[in-house]
Amino acid sequence: MRRYFNVLRSNEKHVKDVENYLYGTMTNLFGIYWNKLAGAKYRAQHSEEFKNQGVISD
Secondary structure (H helix, E strand, C coil), X not given: CHHHHHHHXXXXXXXXXXXXXXXXXXXXXXXXHHHHHHHHHHHHHCHHHHHHHCCXXX
8 A cells, every 4th residue: 555655646647547556556465465375375285295395485
């Protein structure tokens, strides 16, 4: 949200439609959140697979 408002307050006027920009920002934010959540759930359910491969989690 902070990045969204910073872009709107900046002198650069590359945002043509504020509502569409907000929608895209929120879609991206929740997409990242869901992917991290789904990845953590998958790693928890398949821990032996990741242990054998030596994959580093974030």
